Amino acid sequence: MTNPRRALIVVDVQQEYFAGPLEIQFPPRDESLANIVGAMDAAGAHDIPVVVVQHRSPAGAPAFVEGTPGWALHPAIEERTATASKHLHKQYSSVFAGTDLVEWLRAREVDTVTIVGYMTNNCDLGTAVEAEGHGFTAEILSDATGAVHLANEAGRVSAADLHSTLMVLLQSNYAAVGTTAEWIESLRSGTPSSRSDLVTSAIAGRSAATPVTSA
Numbered sequence: 146m147t148n149p150r151r152a153l154i155v156v157d158v159q160q161e162y163f164a165g166p167l168e169i170q171f172p173p174r175d176e177s178l179a180n181i182v183g184a185m186d187a188a189g190a191h192d193i194p195v196v197v198v199q200h201r202s203p204a205g206a207p208a209f210v211e212g213t214p215g216w217a218l219h220p221a222i223e224e225r226t227a228t229a230s231k232h233l234h235k236q237y238s239s240v241f242a243g244t245d246l247v248e249w250l251r252a253r254e255v256d257t258v259t260i261v262g263y264m265t266n267n268c269d270l271g272t273a274v275e276a277e278g279h280g281f282t283a284e285i286l287s288d289a290t291g292a293v294h295l296a297n298e299a300g301r302v303s304a305a306d307l308h309s310t311l312m313v314l315l316q317s318n319y320a321a322v323g324t325t326a327e328w329i330e331s332l333r334s335g336t337p338s339s340r341s342d343l344v345t346s347a348i349a350g351r352s353a354a355t356p357v358t359s360a
Contacts, residue, residue, distance in 0.1 A: 156240060258276055261285075
C-alpha cells in the first residue's frame with residue numbers, strides 16, 4: 146500500500162462564515178473551526194504542506210469583497226498563515242480554477258489533497274469533484290467542514306441534512322470521508338483514508354432502502 150503524499154487545503158475560513166447570511170450551521174462552526182486548526186497543526190507536525198485559500202469577490206458583490214470585515218480570515222487561521230506553505234486567492238468555487246495550485250502541488254509530488262474549511266455545499270464540493278480531473282486523490286474531513294440551510298425555487302434543505310447527504314455522496318465516488326481524529330491517525334501510520342465506490346455504495350443503498358417483509 147503506497148503512502149499518500151498529502152497536502153492540506155484550508156478552504157475559505159473567512160469571517161463571512163461566522164456572522165451574517167452565510168453563517169455555518171452544521172456542524173457547529175466553533176467545533177469545525179477547532180478541528181480545522183487541529184488539522185493544520187497536525188499537518189505542520191508531520192511536514193504536510195498546508196495551503197490557505199481565501200475567496201475574493203469584486204467590488205459590489207454581496208460577500209467576500211476584499212478589504213471588508215467578512216473577507217478577512219478567521220483570526221485562528223490568520224495567525225497560522227505565516228507558517229503555511231502557500232496562501233492563495235480564488236474567485237471560483239474550486240480552489241483549482243483560475244489558480245496555480247495544480248502546478249504547485251505537482252511540483253511537490255503531491256498526489257492527495259485533504260480538504261477542510263467552508264462550505265461543504267459549495268467550495269469543498271467543487272474542489273473535491275475537480276480534483277479527480279487533475280489526477281489527485283481527495284480526502285475531506287467531515288467534522289472540519291460545514292454547511293448552511295438552503296431554500297430556493299427547487300425546495301429547501303437543512304444544513305444537517307445537506308452536510309450529511311454530501312458526505313455520503315462524496316464517499317461514494319469523489320473523496321475519502323473521515324473525521325479529523327481519523328485523519329491525524331492516518332498521518333501517524335502513513336496510510337490512505339478508507340474510500341468506497343459508486344457500485345458498492347449503490348448496492349448498500351438499495352439494500353438499506355428495501356423494506357423487510359415478514360414471512
